[in-house]
Amino acid sequence: MEDIEIIGVNVKDVRFPTSLHADGSDAMHTDPDYSCAYVTIRTNKNIEGYGLTFTLGRGTDIVVFACKSMSKLVVGAKVQDIFHNFAAFWRKLTSESQLRWLGPEKGVTHLATAAIVNALWDLWARIEKKPVWKLLVDMTPEQLVSTIDFRYITDALTPQEALSLLKNSTASEKAKREENLLCNGLPAYTTQVGWLGYTDSHLQDLCKEYLRLGFTAFKAKVGRDLSDDLRRCGLIRKVIGPNNRLMLDANQIWDVQDQAVNWVKKISAECGPITWIEEPTSPDDVLGHATIAKQLRPYGVGVATGEMCANRVMFKQLLQAKAIDFCQIDSARIGGVNEILAVYLMARKFNVPVCPHAGGVGLCEMVQHLQMWDYVCLSGTTENRLIEYVDQQHEHFECPTVIQNASYMPPSMPGYSTKMKDECLANFIYPNGKEWQQMFQKGIFPAHTD
Secondary structure: OOOOEEEEEEEEEEEOOHHHHOOOOOOOOOOOOOEEEEEEEEEOOOOEEEEEEEEOOOOHHHHHHHHHHHHHHOOOOEHHHHHHOHHHHHHHHHOOOOHHHHOOOOHHHHHHHHHHHHHHHHHHHHHHOOEHHHHHHOOOHHHHHOOOOOOOOOOOOOHHHHHHHHOOOOHHHHHHHHHHHHHHOEEEEEOOOOOOOOOHHHHHHHHHHHHHOOOOEEEEEOOOOHHHHHHHHHHHHHHHOOOOEEEEEOOOOOOHHHHHHHHHHHHHHHHOOOOEEEOOOOOOOHHHHHHHHHHHHHHOOEEEEOOOOOOHHHHHHHHHOOOOOEEOOOOOOOOHHHHHHHHHHHHHHOOOOEOOOOOOOOHHHHHHHHHHHHHHHHOOOOOOOOEEEOOOOHHHEOOOOOEEOOEEOOOOOOEOOOOEOHHHHHHHEOOOOHHHHHHHHHOOOOOOOO
16 A cells, blocks of 8 residues: 555546436425536556545536545545545645635535545555445454544544444454344335325335335425325325335425424324434524424424535534434535544434435445444444435446345445446536437437536
8 A cells, every 4th residue: 555646536527317207306406417526536556446426417517626626635645644644634635725715614615525535435445455334344443533533523522432432342243243234234215205206106106116125114205385295195104004114304495393393293193103304494403403303202203314414513513402313424415434434423422323315326335335334333233223225326336236125235346336337427427428418419408508
């Protein structure tokens, strides 16, 4: 590793026309085109690392530009220097004095940070010839804690507390859990049945299909029209039966009291039980989430959020305020693996289960690694822990997720499962990919203009 130097960073705008079939549609995002800023880190030893951050179409070019601006901090670095003091390098990325003004540690610059940091972890795992989950599992507690920047969170979690949490399990316990992981994977739930733009018949057919595949937990998008939500959730509950889990996701659409609390109480009364309401209001409103959570807990409904949570500091406040019952990390929203590890450790201290947000482009591929590490080394349990699963865009990756019996099976290939196929890039780079050019010519999408 000591001779490996980063000599280049390439960034691509990759988009898929998912809006054509209402895939991914919800109350706030009515016509998403699932996309990503895709980063390739090149080294002098012909080893590459691949990372990405998820976007919804327009605006991906802005994230791409941010990645390019940040790449000057990476090119020329020795990988040994990065990985032996990863927390310091992470802080360097997030503290560049001029780029930081555009965040700090939130928004476009933090999405760019995630893409680059994810590529660095993929590179590290490829050098070590391990999947990222195994790379993390094999680290000593001291090595793992050394990758985390604890600035701003020591009032909730100190490095010493993190070490103590990681040392809770014996080597034999971790070995047993790793064996169980390899045999059985980790449980998943599906959102594929619940996109807001789907017809009733399509919704019911998907519920039946995922029941056949062994799924016992389903999530529905809600929030635009109460009567429509009651009807759709009623249809889902009728198909999945009274004993399977039903979760709701409002994607930030509601005000706190008159909408979020009352709306969910009505759905719960008619279509319950409801496991959680996800993103019931603004993702920045910690106290609003706390109010909603306090009022819905007596009805057996938890509050979940995190996919749009800006950074570890927001997660800290949500946990401190008892504002969430389920913590939903996103592999591309905050600053990559390093910061996500901090959130897992805080959630463990506050005894809140982590249920990763996934779907999108590459999110399922990445979050599985994180949850697998959590199971083996930190929480040691699958109780109240589910990984979101959406069956979209996996075919574009060289190492796609594998679902068996409604469970994520651990990847065996080295890396973070983030490398896209060359054919995918040729077809879907925006705007010059073959598929996009054909759609422009046919008038399916308006032609791109600078």
